[in-house]
Amino acid sequence: MSEQHAGQSRGSDAGAEQAVAAAPPAETGTGTGQSTGTGRTGPGQDRRPVLHQVLSGSMLMSVLAVVLALVIGAFLIAFADPATREAAGYFFRRPGDLLSAAWTAVTEAYVAMFRGAIFDWHQPTLAGMLRPITESMVYSVPLILAGLGIAVGFRAGLFNIGAQGQIIVGAIVAAWLGFAFDLPPVLHLLVAVLGGAIGGAVWAGIPGVLKARFGANEVIVTIMLNYIAVYLISYVLKLPAFNPGRTGQRSPSVGADAVYPLLIPADWFPGVNFRLHLGFLIAIAAAALVWWLLERSTIGFELRAAGANPAAARTAGMSVGRVTVITMLIAGALAGLAATAQVLGTERSLTAGVAATYGFDAITVALLGRSRPWGTFFAGLLFGALKAGGSFMQSLTSTPIDIILVLQAIIVLLIAAPPLVRSVFRLPDPARPYKPRARPEAKEVAA
Structure with a gap:
């Protein structure tokens, strides 16, 4: 019996080693499997130049x-600018007019985007100049939180398309707890925030359980749940509890005690309306927590192992179904927190468009951040800046805000095609073994 137990133990250890070895180098962080200058592979033996x-x-x-x-x-x-198109009509007579008009359109658009997203030097006060960067932070909060949920799913090998529906359900629960109850100040906000997270987690747990129990495809299930959530919020906003005055698709405002406090109070800078709220700090804390969860915790190791090689994870004694359910619950809770950024932060009530397109934009954010917590955080900041700057750009120039959507689509296309980016910038392929160039002295000795 002892020999049998020892054999099972050795088999379990071998399965665990196989699960770790199956994970790509970026997942384990050890550099395992990268080619070295000596032709050998292994941990700590990556002798490629730092620049490479x-x-x-x-x-x-x-x-x-x-x-x-x-x-x-x-x-x-440039193509969307009327002056550029007009100058293109007589390009062969005066080609300089086309180049000048195109340059003017591009620079004006990108300068306006920078002013709306980072720093507006045309404002009379320093507070007004710095307000754009705070607006970018406000727009980034739901993108960061929902993007973290998508990234957690990616690391576990799950393609969660249901962040949009999870945001909607989380918003419904958070808004109801915000306006239907009268609780003490700190407790009221805490209950509303936790309610939003639990609502999103429950909605995401449905596809998690279906996949773990019956093998249902999470992509199809989450897409269908998105449609259900859209019709659910339309139905909810017609109920007397959510729309007592029958005035439109908007619920009563959440209580003052259930609103995220502003990080820059209004009386600090009179005349400048700062909207940056506590949700941004929650997004930072969530990114740190997800990093610890994925990189330092046991469940994070199981999550990454199941995502890298489910068969090896089962051999190592891990329950892939359990990991799937936990992953979807975590992803849904983060999407529910993204909903609170809207309901308790900026909108302060429930509307039919409270989720906007944050759930789908979060997929792009997670892809751009390479499914890493801090990469997702900075990708969310970038997309928040694009949203804030795009609105300002449209108000100052003739450039339509749809250009921002096109930019996001192009980023997704390029992220999905790394060889295209490498070929444009002539960068080395990490999949190919590194071969150092022979020194002239070595060639002479060989001769």
Whole structure:
């Protein structure tokens, strides 16, 4: 019996090692499997030059994808400009007019975007100049939180398309707890926030249980639940409890005690309306918590192992079905927190469009962040800046805000095609073994 028990133990250990070995280098962080200058592989033996490692890194691919998208967007802005199209009609007589008009349209659009997203130097006060960056932070909060939920699913091998529906359900629960109850100040906000997170977790747990118990495809189930959530909020907003005055598709305002407090109170800078609220700090805390969960906890190891190789994870004694349910609950809770950023932060009531397109934009944010918590955080900041800057750009120039949607689509396309980005910028392929160039002295000795 002892020999049998020892054999089972050795088999379990071998399965665990197989699960770890099956994970890609970026997942384990050990560099396992990367080629070295000596032709050997293994932990700590990556002898490629630092510049080569940086140029073949995944984060650089994300940055270059954004840069290339902005370049392509510049051409689209020029084509959409009426003056540029007019100058194109007589290009062969005066080609300089076309180039000048295109340059003016692109620079004005991107300068206006920068002013609306980062810093507006045309404002009379310093507070007014810094307000745009706080608006970018406000727009980024739901993107970061929902993007973290999508990223957790990606790391577990789950493609969660249901963040949109999870945000809607979380918003319904958070709004109801916000306006239907009269609780003490801190407790009221805490109950509303937890209610939103639980609502999103329950809605995400449905596809998790269906996949773990019956093998249902999470993509199909989450898409169908998105449609159900859209019709659910339309039905809820017709109920007397959510729309007592029958005045429109809007619920009563949440109580003052259930609203996220502003990080920059209105009386600090009179005349400047800052909307940055406590939700941004919650987004930072969520990114840190997700990082610890994925990189330092036992469930995070099981989650990554199940995502890298489910068969090896089962061999190691892990319950892949349990990991699937836990992953979807975590993803839904984060999407529910994203809903509270809208209901308790900016909108302060429930509306039919409270989720906007945050659930689908979060997929792009997670892809751009390479499913890493801090990468997702900064990707959310970038997309929040694009939203804030795009609105300001449309108000100052003739460039339509649809250009921002095109930029996001191009970023997704480039993220999905790393070889295209590498070929444009002539970067090394990390999949190919590194071969150092022979030194001239070595060639002479060999001769």
